[in-house]
Amino acid sequence: MKINGKAVPWLFGESILDAANRAGVFIPSLCCDSTFLNKDSCCRLCIVQVKMGDKVSLMPACATETEAEMEINTDSESIHRIRKMLLQLIYAEAPENPTIMELMKKCGVKPDTRISNKGGRDCVLCRRCINACHYWVKGAIESMGRGVTKRIDTPYGKPTEDCLGCASCELICPIHSIKSEDYNGKRKIWNNEFELLYCEECGALITTKENFFDGNYDDAPILCHTCSEEYRKGHRKNEELYCY
Numbered sequence: 553m554k555i556n557g558k559a560v561p562w563l564f565g566e567s568i569l570d571a572a573n574r575a576g577v578f579i580p581s582l583c584c585d586s587t588f589l590n591k592d593s594c595c596r597l598c599i600v601q602v603k604m605g606d607k608v609s610l611m612p613a614c615a616t617e618t619e620a621e622m623e624i625n626t627d628s629e630s631i632h633r634i635r636k637m638l639l640q641l642i643y644a645e646a647p648e649n650p651t652i653m654e655l656m657k658k659c660g661v662k663p664d665t666r667i668s669n670k671g672g673r674d675c676v677l678c679r680r681c682i683n684a685c686h687y688w689v690k691g692a693i694e695s696m697g698r699g700v701t702k703r704i705d706t707p708y709g710k711p712t713e714d715c716l717g718c719a720s721c722e723l724i725c726p727i728h729s730i731k732s733e734d735y736n737g738k739r740k741i742w743n744n745e746f747e748l749l750y751c752e753e754c755g756a757l758i759t760t761k762e763n764f765f766d767g768n769y770d771d772a773p774i775l776c777h778t779c780s781e782e783y784r785k786g787h788r789k790n791e792e793l794y795c796y
């Protein structure tokens with residue numbers, strides 16, 4: 553497989569994006585995460601030109617598996633033109649967002665002031681948060697509404713028992729658009745409030761009660777990952793304990 557005329561090592565089943573990253577070739581990306589099995593390819597920022605025999609196509613690098621005979625171009629005029637247009641549209645969805653501004657700088661793209669943020673949302677609808685929740689938790693959030701009112705939310709914008717308040721969606725959002733609030737032992741996120749759990753040994757914040765037990769609760773000690781490791785190594789290793 554070649555990228556920009558140079559042979560690069562690749563692994564069977566990996567994406568062009570992963571192979572390019574390993575070879576030190578920059579391809580901008582926003583929506584993908586190598587953990588998830590389903591890749592929606594929402595942002596299309598990672599688009600590259602792929603030549604196989606006589607056929608040349610534009611493919612999302614994050615969702616296209618490598619093949620030996622591929623000749624990939626990440627640096628053509630048309631790729632730069634597409635990236636510029638996509639980045640300007642993405643910028644309009646989340647103006648002044650540091651992650652997007654950094655990506656634009658890396659790609660040498662400036663904002664187009666003629667494109668405005670009609671929806672006023674600070675979200676580029678990349679679906680990473682949705683995929684994270686489906687993959688790790690229960691699929692509590694989805695894309696709601698249409699056009700300029702499209703947004704990520706719980707069904708009808710109401711509290712849902714599928715949300716455990718874990719904040720995985722917040723951590724994985726590439727532009728830090730989801731913001732939970734932790735105060736007075738509670739976490740507020742997605743139209744709901746959750747009780748925070750702290751390690752009984754060191755006092756570190758673990759997660760929410762709902763996420764920790766997910767419905768099962770008894771009197772075993774509640775420990776963070778570090779303290780539970782210590783307990784496992786130590787004299788209490790046979791005691792029942794909860795850890796995270």
Ligand code: SF4
Binds near residue numbers: 684685689715717
């Ligand atoms: S906080 Fe709620 S919506 Fe976000 S990942 Fe956790 S369960 Fe899903």
Ligand code: SF4
Binds near residue numbers: 675678681682724
């Ligand atoms: S909230 Fe963040 S992760 Fe979710 S779709 Fe919007 S930009 Fe993507």
Ligand code: FES
Binds near residue numbers: 615
């Ligand atoms: S990173 Fe590949 S489509 Fe978004």
